Every structure is written in structure tokens, then in C-alpha cells.
Amino acid sequence: MGRRGLVADRGRVATPPDLAFYMVEKLFRGAPPGGGSRVLDAGCGLGVFIDAVLRWCRGRCAELPEVVGVEVDPALAEAARRRFAGERVRIVRGDFLLMSAGELGGLFDYVIGNPPYVSYEYIDPPKRELYKRLFTTAVGRFDLYMLFFEKALSLLKPGGRLVFVTPEKYLYVLSAVALRRLLASYRVEEVELIREDAFGGVLAYPAVTVVVKEAPSLTTIRLRDGRAARVALPRDGSPWLSAIATAKLRTPYSLGDLVLRISPGVATGRDDVFVIPKRALSKELEPFAYPTVGGRELSAFAPGSVVDYDKLAHVILIPYDRGGRLLDEGEAKPLLDYLSRWRRVLESRYAVRAEGKRWYAFHEDPPMGDLLRPKILWRDIAKEPAFYIDAKGLLIPKHTVYYLVPKDPGMLPRLAEYLNSAEAKRWLMEHCQRAANGYLRLQTHVLRQLPVPPEVVGEGHGLGRV
Structure with a gap:
């Protein structure tokens, strides 16, 4: 050269x-x-x-x-x-x-x-x-x-x-x-x-x-x-x-310029314990319960639409406060009483055995401060990219669902519309890795690089590039 x-x-x-x-x-x-x-x-x-x-x-x-x-x-x-x-x-x-x-x-x-x-x-x-x-x-x-x-x-x-x-x-x-x-x-x-x-x-x-x-x-x-x-x-x-x-x-901006976080959903290490049917939720457990969604359930909604909590069949039990701090046993007593029947199973998880986590902690501590914000959701592996809106910011996605939190919540509808556009889909189809059967892996490092036109961001946004 x-x-x-x-x-x-x-x-x-x-x-x-x-x-x-x-x-x-x-x-x-x-x-x-x-x-x-x-x-x-x-x-x-x-x-x-x-x-x-x-x-x-x-x-x-x-x-x-x-x-x-x-x-x-x-x-x-x-x-x-x-x-x-x-x-x-x-x-x-x-x-x-x-x-x-x-x-x-x-x-x-x-x-x-x-x-x-x-x-x-x-x-x-x-x-x-x-x-x-x-x-x-x-x-x-x-x-x-x-x-x-x-x-x-x-x-x-x-x-x-x-x-x-x-x-x-x-x-x-x-x-x-x-x-x-x-x-x-x-x-x-x-x-x-x-x-x-x-x-x-x-x-x-x-x-x-x-x-x-x-x-x-x-x-x-x-x-x-x-x-x-x-x-x-x-x-x-x-x-x-x-x-x-x-x-x-x-x-263009990159998507990474415009967001506080792009991450996979929470990793509990035992969804079969922490995720329960909404109809089985008792009064005692309601303070710890949040609506949740997996990839298959998310696909039942139309791309670009707002996820309707009433149509979700499950909730996730969260032993953390809204700031992401693990609750102590006194604060979480009703939840721990419920979880105790699976204590041996929960203690067998790697995070407990090798990392010294409390028996009722998640495999990965959830960033509740970001999770409980208005956000955009998508499946981690999909035949075609499709993005959905959590307008209220109360939905806790499972690990098979990725989410992004925009710096400016007012940008949410425009950003979701762009992510579902032919232009964005073409870019993702060209740049994402392929899983089995040609399905796309919509991963964090790729999404961060997605170009976003200035008109999607809008004037006077006040967002600094990162």
C-alpha cells in the first residue's frame, strides 16, 4: 500500500x-x-x-x-x-x-x-x-x-x-x-x-x-x-x-449512539422456577412479579406494535429491587418461602456453586434500572428481523429476547418504525451472522453498528455520540 x-x-x-x-x-x-x-x-x-x-x-x-x-x-x-x-x-x-x-x-x-x-x-x-x-x-x-x-x-x-x-x-x-x-x-x-x-x-x-x-x-x-x-x-x-x-x-448515527443499553433479557438459570403462569400468581407473590415474554410469544404480536401485557401468559418472579439490588431474606420472605421448595435445584446452579451467589439470586444480576424503562424488543434468533415496543417499561424479557433502551424515550416510535423498515432489514440481513437453517442472529455488537438516518433521530435531540 x-x-x-x-x-x-x-x-x-x-x-x-x-x-x-x-x-x-x-x-x-x-x-x-x-x-x-x-x-x-x-x-x-x-x-x-x-x-x-x-x-x-x-x-x-x-x-x-x-x-x-x-x-x-x-x-x-x-x-x-x-x-x-x-x-x-x-x-x-x-x-x-x-x-x-x-x-x-x-x-x-x-x-x-x-x-x-x-x-x-x-x-x-x-x-x-x-x-x-x-x-x-x-x-x-x-x-x-x-x-x-x-x-x-x-x-x-x-x-x-x-x-x-x-x-x-x-x-x-x-x-x-x-x-x-x-x-x-x-x-x-x-x-x-x-x-x-x-x-x-x-x-x-x-x-x-x-x-x-x-x-x-x-x-x-x-x-x-x-x-x-x-x-x-x-x-x-x-x-x-x-x-x-x-x-x-x-x-448517519449508529444505533449504539442512541441507546443506553442493548442486551439480551434476564438469565435466571432456572426459568422453570422463576417464570410461572399468570393465573397461578398468588397475592403474596404479586409484589415480586413482572410481565415477561419469550421469543415465540413475542412473535404473536405484529412487528412494530406495542406489546399488550394482558395477552401475555406468564410472569417472572424477581428477587431484586428496582435498582437491581438483591433483596435480603427478610425483604423477600414471601418469595423465598415459595422458592424454597426448589432450593436444592437452585443451589445446584453454577452461579451459586462456583461464584458464591445467594441460592435465590439469578444467574446474572438483572440491570433493573434499565430494564424498567420504555424499550424495544426482538427475538435473538429469527428468520427475519422484527421489533416490538414495550411502551410502559414494565416488561422483563427472557434471555431469548433482546432489548434496547433509547436515551430519548420520545424516539421510541420512530426508532421502532425504522428498525422494521426495508432499509434496516436489508442492512441486518447483510451483516448478521447466520444460525441453523439460515436464521439470523440479532446480536448486540451487530445492532450497535446499524446506521440510523438523522431524520429518525430528529432535530434538537441533545444526544452525544459515543
Whole structure:
């Protein structure tokens, strides 16, 4: 990345591990790998992307895919082999641009990399002529990284995903007309101009490009100043910056900017004890009871609607005060008298045995101060995102239901409407991990990143970004 200091090492600059992991998250966004998946690291060096793939999978207890790294430098290839000995990783030494799919074991579901940035004048003349015969993108004063795009796409299965970090110059230089035309024939999911110091002391204006090998659609462009837009890229090879310049760029909030908390519901460790049918609630237990809802029951309501407590069949018994303090045995005597019949079961929980919690405490102490606020609810795993409103703030969700508490309660209806919009659903479908049968995992770290348009927030909101 960047020309300064690159000539001696054929344009190679090591990718920082944090950037590599960030790119792997984009690579697997909405389409996590399985045991039968194949991942290609084009120009692997010592294997920073391979390591990031393995860390990503292990961090999510996901089955490891087959990973193939290609490296032209014999010393680096051998070092990578030693580094990943015993892993499901194969390192192939050779010129990536001249390798066939057969030599690499077939086509790939994913390709990732930081191709070498070698400008035209530093490519050996015989190689230049060879590349011109082999690649449609080798026109004019082409750079080597441009050919990596074309080669990688040829090795990608239909529907496969490619993520490269390269100079941003291909967005506008004349020599990249053929490359832009090629890329625009597929779905360029995202182009993000990342910070100029992403590679430390190297002078670079890098872009992370995400391409899916399927029919074209709108592209998300993210600029360094935080503005973003969805644009239709020109298909004729003309500079993409013109499409960006005419787009309605905006600085969205992220959902994390607007909320006090995004969390899963309470974890009691024994819902079969603490959650009881509403019809079985005695007068003595009423002071400790709150309406509760699980994922299946929540789905009975229309998306965007206010949850009607009267239609809920269960309540949850809470041995905590409204500030989240565990009640002492005198304060909670009626509740503890009831719970005592299951005391042995409750004492067998890990939180009691290993963490020293009181026998009637929850597995995790509930943040009652946030829970008892107006909030938005959703299922943790769902075929399609759907969000619901707890307008009064008295509902205690079970652990299979996530919730968010907005900083401004007045924003609740607008925010719920946006979360159920086609725009938000599309973003979530693209970014959420997949569970079994293609269901979405609507997790905290993903929801926090969801862009929220300024018009949803409203004027004079007084909310600081976090």
C-alpha cells in the first residue's frame, strides 16, 4: 500500500492484524463459513489473514473452513507452512496471477487479501507483456493489484465473496477503466475508504472493497469523514467518484449512539422456577412479579406494535429491587418461602456453586434500572428481523429476547418504525451472522453498528455520540 518504501519489496506492506480481522468480519458478514467452505488468501505472506480467519471461527465456535494461501516468496511460504502446521491450512508457493484453479484444488467461496501495489514501471517488461495477454484489466499503465482483482474473481464460486484492501486510485484513474467495468458487472457490496494511517508509517490512501459474485445492485460507499451513501455505480468504466459526488451523502448515527443499553433479557438459570403462569400468581407473590415474554410469544404480536401485557401468559418472579439490588431474606420472605421448595435445584446452579451467589439470586444480576424503562424488543434468533415496543417499561424479557433502551424515550416510535423498515432489514440481513437453517442472529455488537438516518433521530435531540 502506497509507493514510498515499496520498490525493494515488490509493493508488499504487511497488513496490521486488527485491519485483517476487520476485513474477515466483512468477508463472512451475513454468510459465515462451514466445514465445506474454501477460503483463499491471495498473496498470504506470513499469514495475517489466515490467522484472522482462524481466530474469527474459533471465537464463534464455528467449524473451520479449508484455507489456501498463495505466496510467491519461498522464505515467506515456508514460514507460513511452519506457522500453520497442524491446521486445516495449505500454503502453495507460486505466482498467484499465473496459477490455475486446478493447482489450488478448485474454486473458492471466499477470497481475501492485500495485493501487492506495484506500478507499471516496476513490473518486469516480459511480465507486463504476458499479463496483457492474460488479463483484460492489464491495459494502459496498469498496477499489479488490479490484476489480482480479476484473477481472484475468476477463482470465486458464484455467490462467493471477495474482500481486498488496495489503493483507492482504482476508483478514478484512467488505467483502471477495465477494472471498474469488470467489478461493476458484479455486486460491489461496499467500498470503504479507511483511515490514511491504517498501515502505520506508510503513505497510503487505502480502500477496502467487498465484491459478491452475483448480479449488480446498489453499493454502500463509506468515506473517511464518516459520511456514507448507497449508489448505483456506473457500468461503463467511468470514474466511480462521479457517482459518489452526486450521491446524497449523509452522516448517519449508529444505533449504539442512541441507546443506553442493548442486551439480551434476564438469565435466571432456572426459568422453570422463576417464570410461572399468570393465573397461578398468588397475592403474596404479586409484589415480586413482572410481565415477561419469550421469543415465540413475542412473535404473536405484529412487528412494530406495542406489546399488550394482558395477552401475555406468564410472569417472572424477581428477587431484586428496582435498582437491581438483591433483596435480603427478610425483604423477600414471601418469595423465598415459595422458592424454597426448589432450593436444592437452585443451589445446584453454577452461579451459586462456583461464584458464591445467594441460592435465590439469578444467574446474572438483572440491570433493573434499565430494564424498567420504555424499550424495544426482538427475538435473538429469527428468520427475519422484527421489533416490538414495550411502551410502559414494565416488561422483563427472557434471555431469548433482546432489548434496547433509547436515551430519548420520545424516539421510541420512530426508532421502532425504522428498525422494521426495508432499509434496516436489508442492512441486518447483510451483516448478521447466520444460525441453523439460515436464521439470523440479532446480536448486540451487530445492532450497535446499524446506521440510523438523522431524520429518525430528529432535530434538537441533545444526544452525544459515543
